[in-house]
Amino acid sequence: xxxxxxxxxxxxxxxxxxxxxxxxxxxxxxxxxxxxxxxxxxxxxxxxxxxxxxxxxxxxxxxxxxxxxxxxxxxxxxxxxxxxxxxxxxxxxxxxxxxxxxxxxxxxxxxxxxxxxxxxxxxxxxxxxxxxxxxxxxxxxxxxxxxxxxxxxxxxxxxxxxxxxxxxxxxxxxxxxxxxxxxxxxxxxxxxxxxxxxxxxxxxxxxxxxxxxxxxxxxxxxxxxxxxxxxxxxxxxxxxxxxxxxxxxxxxxxxxxxxxxxxxxxxxxxxxxxxxxxxxxxxxxxxxxxxxxxxxxxxxxxxxxxxxxxxxxxxxxxxxxxxxxxxxxxxxxxxxxxxxxxxxxxxxxxxxxxxxxxxxxxxxxxxxxxxxxxxxxxxxxxxxxxxxxxxxxxxxxxxxxxxxxxxxxxxxxxxxxxxxxxxxxxxxxxxxxxxxxxxxxxxxxxxxxxxxxxxxxxxxxxxxxxxxxxxxxxxxxxxxxxxxxxxxxxxxxxx
Numbered sequence: 001x002x003x004x005x006x007x008x009x010x011x012x013x014x015x016x017x018x019x020x021x022x023x024x025x026x027x028x029x030x031x032x033x034x035x036x037x038x039x040x041x042x043x044x045x046x047x048x049x050x051x052x053x054x055x056x057x058x059x060x061x062x063x064x065x066x067x068x069x070x071x072x073x074x075x076x077x078x079x080x081x082x083x084x085x086x087x088x089x090x091x092x093x094x095x096x097x098x099x100x101x102x103x104x105x106x107x108x109x110x111x112x113x114x115x116x117x118x119x120x121x122x123x124x125x126x127x128x129x130x131x132x133x134x135x136x137x138x139x140x141x142x143x144x145x146x147x148x149x150x151x152x153x154x155x156x157x158x159x160x161x162x163x164x165x166x167x168x169x170x171x172x173x174x175x176x177x178x179x180x181x182x183x184x185x186x187x188x189x190x191x192x193x194x195x196x197x198x199x200x201x202x203x204x205x206x207x208x209x210x211x212x213x214x215x216x217x218x219x220x221x222x223x224x225x226x227x228x229x230x231x232x233x234x235x236x237x238x239x240x241x242x243x244x245x246x247x248x249x250x251x252x253x254x255x256x257x258x259x260x261x262x263x264x265x266x267x268x269x270x271x272x273x274x275x276x277x278x279x280x281x282x283x284x285x286x287x288x289x290x291x292x293x294x295x296x297x298x299x300x301x302x303x304x305x306x307x308x309x310x311x312x313x314x315x316x317x318x319x320x321x322x323x324x325x326x327x328x329x330x331x332x333x334x335x336x337x338x339x340x341x342x343x344x345x346x347x348x349x350x351x352x353x354x355x356x357x358x359x360x361x362x363x364x365x366x367x368x369x370x371x372x373x374x375x376x377x378x379x380x381x382x383x384x385x386x387x388x389x390x391x392x393x394x395x396x397x398x399x400x401x402x403x404x405x406x407x408x409x410x411x412x413x414x415x416x417x418x419x420x421x422x423x424x425x426x427x428x429x430x431x432x433x434x435x436x437x438x439x440x441x442x443x444x445x446x447x448x449x450x451x452x453x454x455x456x457x458x459x460x461x462x463x464x465x466x467x468x469x470x471x472x473x474x475x476x477x478x479x480x481x482x483x484x485x486x487x488x489x490x491x492x493x494x495x
Contacts, residue, residue, distance in 0.1 A: 048070070049070055050068070050158070052066060053066060056150035056151075057150075067130075070095060077114060077116075078109075083115060084171055085114060085117065089173070089182050091181065093357050096125075101294045102175065111480070119155055122142070123135075123140070123360040135359045143363055143364060144367065145184065145369075149188055152185060153188075157192065167491075170192060171197065172197070176200050176434065178201075179197075182201070183203055187421055194490040195423035195482075198426050203437075203438055204438060204439070205370075207413070213374060214373075215437065218435070220379075220381040222431055227307050234310060234320065235377060235382075237310075241320075253272070259272070260336040277382045280324070281351065282298075282327050282351070283327055287301065287431045288459060289468065297331070300467065309322050349387045363400055366395070366396035367404060370409070389404070425449075427458070428452065452475045
């Protein structure tokens with residue numbers, strides 16, 4: 001979260017410059033039901049810009065304006081004027097990163113003859129309403145969930161007119177925070193959206209519902225599943241670090257963790273703890289059965305690799321350093337770790353990432369998105385790091401001059417009271433620490449929970465891969481069948 005998750009979640013994307021203009025889908029193991037005839041899917045996405053309204057809820061043309069919202073589109077598989085529209089509700093990062101890591105959507109489009117659109121979220125990537133000034137105060141104030149949803153509603157409506165697709169049903173897709181937006185689109189604009197696939201969408205925990213200890217407890221559980229000794233070793237390493245910090249043995253800490261500068265204050269130790277914890281969070285989220293470049297370079301089964309590293313070290317401290325290096329130093333080129341450049345503390349205790357995208361997510365975590373998650377070294381393996389509503393409020397007032405609006409997502413988008421909604425798939429992987437912040441049980445015949453025992457953060461949205469576990473192949477097959485039925489039902493209603 002999501003982002004993710006931010007999931008996936010959110011989770012935030014740590015991105016280099018993306019220049020790719022083509023989404024390469026998988027070659028290899030695929031379910032026949034998903035892709036019967038395309039063994040090499042290479043849809044050429046065109047990068048375009050949509051003239052979007054700055055403030056959808058301000059009718060004063062003297063102060064309102066427009067901005068250029070980026071989107072990616074391919075009609076390679078579309079049966080023009082008839083096939084459905086698959087619309088990805090972009091989340092907290094560059095839209096190319098999501099397009100390059102959501103190949104299931106284009107695989108499904110090839111079968112269901114769909115038009116595919118990936119829309120970039122305002123204030124992320126290149127969709128900056130005020131350019132480099134977008135994160136000034138008060139310009140950043142137009143960054144809200146409501147404005148983003150209105151962007152997508154307007155874009156869908158106008159593009160359908162331009163493309164002669166007025167009668168084509170729209171299915172929205174999203175992962176982590178993007179999955180949350182897909183849920184919200186179906187709830188807020190059911191006249192525009194026929195159904196939603198929300199993968200790894202923590203719509204409950206980010207609305208302030210649930211246990212604040214759950215997230216880091218679930219991160220720890222991933223490592224404990226590999227080996228209870230792994231969890232104990234990580235926990236012991238953090239306890240040893242705490243002992244050295246209490247003794248103010250900063251030189252030993254600097255040496256043990258190969259830090260670029262010797263820590264000298266409790267603030268530095270707090271930052272180090274956050275940096276270390278963040279690496280485990282990312283490895284748990286991205287525990288895919290093959291290597292990836294999504295949110296950084298990661299080996300196959302990174303949690304297993306981490307536990308092997310942790311348990312094979314000569315001592316706990318160096319083992320902890322080498323383990324977090326799987327995420328922070330995958331290339332092995334970093335000679336030392338800079339505490340304040342590799343990780344930035346923010347209003348999301350699971351991490352905001354770096355760069356402009358991190359500013360945007362930090363602001364959202366200070367307004368509507370609630371993530372007061374904490375670790376305690378009792379129910380989890382991490383050092384005690386609290387993040388209360390009071391701490392959040394103090395930080396956000398100082399950083400952004402805003403007071404968080406607690407309970408707003410629950411008020412606006414129903415929280416756990418979804419009984420009157422329809423046509424939403426909530427997919428979650430058991431390996432994903434964001435999963436228990438979402439919907440794990442079906443709520444009705446059209447509010448369907450799909451649980452993937454061997455799935456990490458929105459694995460089902462990723463392209464097919466020979467290493468895919470059977471559980472995700474089954475999940476994608478079910479998702480494909482449900483979406484096909486939604487499209488069929490939507491056509492009946494409009495005929």
